[in-house]
Amino acid sequence: PLLANQIAAGEVVERPASVAKELLENALDAGANRIDIEAEEGGVKLLRIRDNGRGIAHQQLPLALERHATSKIVELADLEGVSTLGFRGEALASISSVSRLCLTSRTADAEQAWQVEAQGRQMEPLVQPAAHPQGTTVQVSDLFYNTPARRKFLRTERTEFDHLQEVVKRMALARFDVAFHLRHNNRSIYALHSATDEQSKARRIAQLLGDEFMEQALPIDIERNGLRLWGWVGLPTFSRSQADMQYFYVNGRTVRDKLVGHAVRQAYRDVLYGGRFPAFVLYLELDPNKVDVNVHPTKHEVRFRDGRSVHDFLYSALNRTLAEVRP
Ligand code: ADP
Ligand code: MG
Numbered sequence: 001p002l003l004a005n006q007i008a009a010g011e012v013v014e015r016p017a018s019v020a021k022e023l024l025e026n027a028l029d030a031g032a033n034r035i036d037i038e039a040e041e042g043g044v045k046l047l048r049i050r051d052n053g054r055g056i057a058h059q060q061l062p063l064a065l066e067r068h069a070t071s072k073i074v075e076l077a078d079l080e081g082v083s084t085l086g087f088r089g090e091a092l093a094s095i096s097s098v099s100r101l102c103l104t105s106r107t108a109d110a111e112q113a114w115q116v117e118a119q120g121r122q123m124e125p126l127v128q129p130a131a132h133p134q135g136t137t138v139q140v141s142d143l144f145y146n147t148p149a150r151r152k153f154l155r156t157e158r159t160e161f162d163h164l165q166e167v168v169k170r171m172a173l174a175r176f177d178v179a180f181h182l183r184h185n186n187r188s189i190y191a192l193h194s195a196t197d198e199q200s201k202a203r204r205i206a207q208l209l210g211d212e213f214m215e216q217a218l219p220i221d222i223e224r225n226g227l228r229l230w231g232w233v234g235l236p237t238f239s240r241s242q243a244d245m246q247y248f249y250v251n252g253r254t255v256r257d258k259l260v261g262h263a264v265r266q267a268y269r270d271v272l273y274g275g276r277f278p279a280f281v282l283y284l285e286l287d288p289n290k291v292d293v294n295v296h297p298t299k300h301e302v303r304f305r306d307g308r309s310v311h312d313f314l315y316s317a318l319n320r321t322l323a324e325v326r327p
Contacts (some may be wrong), residue, residue: 016043
């Protein structure tokens, strides 16, 4: 099973950022509304993610590290209506096969917390008592310490941390209701409180995308025929050091989709001829029955039941908003 897990890890675990993504999704699936992320040396030496979610019961702890030990799916038929982020049950097993992983957790009704450690070895993990508030901490140390070939593909500490930060950013842009704290090498990078009203949401955007973005961005909030598009669109004149500042969410999930990309590009092009392809953060909300988000779990594609009307709606909503500032 160790080898099988290491092979599976090749698909899930590419770098610290992909570990973070899996662990953050687990924390959200567990209903957490506060997540603390601590990284050292780009997340390679240490990645520790603590949440205040529902926790893992004592007898479930060693199972959580086993392959296909997902608690999130009962029957294959459930795949159709899967609403949680994870449903493959191999992230923890894969990660623990290529790192030193320590899992500590406490459920609401437990008298104390429990901990299991897996060190890339095939061994029934020992469950030991630990101190921890309700929720879960997953600590991943020395990523790829036992797979040197993979370790070789890691880039500099800076680059690995940039990727990791981008994962946190993407998620923090999607979940205003969750507080996120990110630290790297003992420095605070993000301290984001949960945001409920418009003002605090805008503040979070400014913290994540910069004050300069928010100063020039146009707010948008348009609803038509059960489709709602809201967020902030930047102008092509907005200069940024970062190449890719385009965030699009469908029902709270980050999406990189051809149809969406096309509609947005077209709207910008038709109204504000030329200029750089701008920065934006946009949220599309629609009836979940009208969109299939599980086309591919990692490629962020979606399939709209009525793609044409979604495309037309996006195009005209953005077109209308941008036309207000037409040069
Ligand atoms: P999946 O998320 O696909 O179910 P994982 O390997 O990521 O598989 O996790 C295995 C199981 O461990 C989950 O189904 C869940 O029951 C439990 N688990 C993992 N992380 C957490 C967490 N942060 N809080 C509560 N339960 C968790
Ligand atoms: Mg998972």
